[in-house]
Amino acid sequence: MISEIKELCLKANAIILAHYYQAPEIQDIADFIGDSLDLSRKAANNDADTIVFCGVHFMAETAKILSPNKTVLLPDIDAGCSLADDCPAEEFQKFREENPDHYVVSYINCTAEVKAQSDLICTSSNAVSLVEKIPKDKKIIFAPDKNLGRWVQKNSGRKLKLWPGSCIVHETFSEEALLKLKYKHPDAKVIAHPECSQNLLVLSDFIGSTSKLLDFVSNDYSDTYMVLTEPGIIHQMKKKEPNKNFIEVPDIDGCKCNECPYMKLNTLEKILDCLKNNSPSIELDPEIIKKAYKPIKRMLDMSI
Numbered sequence: 001m002i003s004e005i006k007e008l009c010l011k012a013n014a015i016i017l018a019h020y021y022q023a024p025e026i027q028d029i030a031d032f033i034g035d036s037l038d039l040s041r042k043a044a045n046n047d048a049d050t051i052v053f054c055g056v057h058f059m060a061e062t063a064k065i066l067s068p069n070k071t072v073l074l075p076d077i078d079a080g081c082s083l084a085d086d087c088p089a090e091e092f093q094k095f096r097e098e099n100p101d102h103y104v105v106s107y108i109n110c111t112a113e114v115k116a117q118s119d120l121i122c123t124s125s126n127a128v129s130l131v132e133k134i135p136k137d138k139k140i141i142f143a144p145d146k147n148l149g150r151w152v153q154k155n156s157g158r159k160l161k162l163w164p165g166s167c168i169v170h171e172t173f174s175e176e177a178l179l180k181l182k183y184k185h186p187d188a189k190v191i192a193h194p195e196c197s198q199n200l201l202v203l204s205d206f207i208g209s210t211s212k213l214l215d216f217v218s219n220d221y222s223d224t225y226m227v228l229t230e231p232g233i234i235h236q237m238k239k240k241e242p243n244k245n246f247i248e249v250p251d252i253d254g255c256k257c258n259e260c261p262y263m264k265l266n267t268l269e270k271i272l273d274c275l276k277n278n279s280p281s282i283e284l285d286p287e288i289i290k291k292a293y294k295p296i297k298r299m300l301d302m303s304i
């Protein structure tokens with residue numbers, strides 16, 4: 001299957017981009033792996049005719065907005081995101097209209113229609129630095145993740161009007177399970193994604209985007225890390241640091257709810273099928289592409 005995928009990629013001049021939350025076998029066949037910001041940069045700068053986006057819908061949409069003349073394939077078109085679902089475009093429009101004097105910063109985990117209504121897009125790796133750059137006299141709306149928003153607020157010192165969205169994966173980690181693990185491994189460090197809720201972030205030694213978590217474990221001297229984000233990232237952590245230990249923090253019931261059910265919809269079989277059929281592909285209204293491009297481009301320009 002892997003050689004067939006590689007052959008079809010060559011024929012179609014296609015590249016495979018994968019997020020760190022994809023299954024290990026998908027990460028291993030990708031031409032490029034990264035966090036949301038790395039993936040946007042790569043989607044904007046490559047010579048392929050087709051991008052096979054192994055991630056979720058909003059990420060593939062962002063690739064289409066940045067490279068509208070390319071075919072962007074998403075192996076499973078139902079690979080959505082609870083944060084994007086939590087912020088319907090019509091309700092967001094009302095919220096903006098109720099706060100007309102606000103500058104609108106949207107986390108990249110939102111639909112193209114919400115991006116089209118925003119002044120600036122950010123990811124978890126640049127949110128604090130971008131918010132810090134917004135002129136001090138501007139009031140700011142931050143959507144759709146309230147947990148990331150609170151963390152940005154704390155670290156930038158800027159007051160943000162938050163949209164009440166959250167990620168179903170990062171909100172299910174159990175504080176009790178984390179405390180028990182801390183007791184069992186007193187020397188281990190807790191590393192967390194800023195989408196986690198406040199009670200977990202206060203127990204963390206380092207907070208950052210998936211790429212920043214990966215860099216942290218390489219530049220730090222501890223032996224063991226408790227990882228408060230989707231466990232797909234642990235595949236790369238183990239590759240980079242084979243002698244270190246990485247512990248998944250369980251959710252409330254001890255089941256595998258710490259896995260993103262949307263990210264895990266993509267499989268090698270579906271990658272092969274989408275290359276064979278040139279479908280499912282991302283199609284967007286050209287007007288939405290035009291409007292959504294501006295705040296994404298602004299982010300890329302501001303985060304050089």
Ligand code: 13P
Pocket residue numbers: 034035036037109123124125167193195208209210211
């Ligand atoms: P990153 O930007 O850190 O890759 O996060 C994306 C995401 O969906 C986190 O849940």
Ligand code: SF4
Pocket residue numbers: 056080081082083084109167168169170195230260261262263
């Ligand atoms: Fe969306 Fe959460 Fe999955 Fe990230 S982990 S894609 S925020 S549902």
